[in-house]
Amino acid sequence: MNATDDFAKSLKCTYKEFPEHFVWYPSSKSWQPRKQKDSIGRIVAANPLEGERYFLRLLLLQVRAPTSYDDLKTVNGVHVTTFREAAVLRGYLESNNSQDECLEEAAVYHMPYSLRRLFATLLVYFTPSNPRSLWLKFEESLSKDYNRLPNITKSDIQFKDLHQISNFLESMGRNINNYGLVPRVLKFHDSNTDARDTISETEIKVSEDDLVSITKLNLGQKAAFDTIMQALYIKGKGCFFIDGPGGTGKTFLYRALLAEVRSKGFIALATASCGVAASILPGGRTTHSRFKIPIDMNSANMCKISKQSALAKLIQAAKLIIWDEAPMAHKTGIEGVDTLLKDLMGSSELFGSKIMVFGGDFRQVLPIVSKGSKEDFVQASLVTSYIWPQLHKLYLTDNMRAISDPEFTDYLLRIGNGLEPVIQGLKVKIPLPLLIPYKNETESIFELIKTVYPDLTAFSKNDFSLVNRAILTTKNEFVDMLNNLLINIFPVISAGEFKGKQVFLHRISFRIENNPDCPMSFERVQFPVRLCFAMTINKAQGQTLDFVGIYLREPAFSHGQLYVALSRAKSSNCVKILIQPSPFDPTVDYATNNIVYKHILQLANHDPS
Secondary structure, eight states: OTTTOOHHHTTTTTTTTGGGGGEEETTTTTEEEEOSOOOOOOOOOOHHHHHHHHHEEEEEHHSSOOOOOHHEETTEEEEEESHHHHHHHOOOOOOOOHHHHHHHHHHHOHHHHHHHHHHHHHHHSSOSHHHHHHHHHHHHHHTTHHOOOOOOOOOHHHHHHHHHHHHHHTTTOOOEEEGSSSSSSSOOOHHHHHHHHHHHHHOOOOOOOHHHHHHOOOHHHHHHHHHHHHHIIIIIIIEEEEEETTTTTHHHHHHHHHOOOOOOOOOEEEEEESHHHHHHHHHOOOOOHHTTOOTOOGGGGGTTOOSSSHHHHHHHHEEEEEETTTGGGHHHHHHHHHHHHHHOOOOOSSGGGEEEEEEEESSSOOOTTTTHHHHHHHHGGGSSTGGGSSSSEEEEEOHHHHOOOOOHHHHHHHHHOOOSSSTTTEEEEEOOOGBBOOHHHHHHHHHHHHHHOOHHHHHTTTTTHHHEEEESSHHHHHHHHHOOOOOOOSOOOOOOOOOOOOOOOOOOEEOSSTTTSSOOOOOOOOOOOOOEEEEEEHEEEEBBBBBEEEEEOOOSSTTTTHHHHHHHHHSSSGEEEEEEOOOTBTOOOSSEEOOOOOHHHHTTTOOOO
């Protein structure tokens, strides 16, 4: 139209603005002036990994009144051969400045190995507009250690450099040839490449404390430990579920199992359904990361791991796989791992005859089901999967918490089982010693902060005490509000166990796509960290804290949330809860909702009746 219609060209529209003025008629295959109300145009989404298609879309979003593909590729009279070059010349692609600055700073004081890892990470998560120019600029810094090797040629140095960058990229699911660092196709044939993930696992150090823990197991833990070891060393197969409420020592048992297997030179994979729980286990990874479970639970993309990949070889070599917080996982993901292991191991047995140890507590929060009903949550749970009846259940009942605070332990179990007496529908009374009286929002929140973090300056000298305290709440908006308040109070930077260790934090791109709550795909750039003085209740699952504050501006809204929040502490002396009263009943600041899906507990053999 712009090439043949003067009116269209005079409008100087971008491609997406064109439907505001014209309508496409399929019968005549032509654009005609729009006669009815305005319309908003949108171009189909494209991913940067799609290459030229993405850059074409970028140009169409920006260039006004283009007449042809050649016109798009012509910039100030200069004709280029690709849409990417045209986008660069027009200034539509972000320059390499931020990556340059990041690498320049890192190159001053960081070892080449870490610099190569950082370079690969930047390529994957913040793709530069010109990766080759970035490579050429920092090639010397990236290869300084190889330059010191005796009798090595420049081409060999470059090969080693690119080989290791390729290894890092492959571990993140990328191919080095997609970035055009050198004007040739790179091929690497090295058996060590396939073994690197396996080597990483075998290098996990088993602590003396974990080895000694095997001798400190209580009767219930020891019985479960012996049953699993018998399956591992004698039967060679078995799938288990370790069931126990908070305080019964599930994590202690996991660490003992991992220590036993790893100390014998075998590979044991430690995984969990959430990041916090995974970080507690030695060598822990989330199940999404380890088994490539997609976030959207799309069965078409479920656990796509090639049999020839390094990750497949690692999984095949694993003697034991632990999956903590399994009740949080959607059954589709767990069933996907079952299918994956059957394929990798060439076996029709459950989980390919691997020794699988699941664990958790069905009193805690369930899998996330967007806008789901109670029935949807039940159907998403492991207890409704074909896998559940085939798991050997191992129950832990000796509660370490009960020794020091039996009343609080009994109260938690009544909350978790839905047996605590209710008032006003779903509400349960919170014991008076646990409450912070509500006065007004500002004053009460600062009282909660002061209770959980009584002296931030003093705690800065004892960072372990600081990081083992948290305020838990129901929604991210409340988390952000609390963290903003706390960071304004916090006087200094806390030093942790990595004191003196320098790390790089660079911005990365987060791409949102295939989200039913968002009609279009989009990408934003941000730092991949956030404050954690406060966190959501769901995020805290699997963690034991020295002191817990609970802020209920709104009541808990899903199964097990109140139980999870209260059970993060070791005793009632270490829990304080602030309840904002409902505007319909402003005097009730001592009761809150306790949502329990008793049908789930019955299916899991926790009959609360």
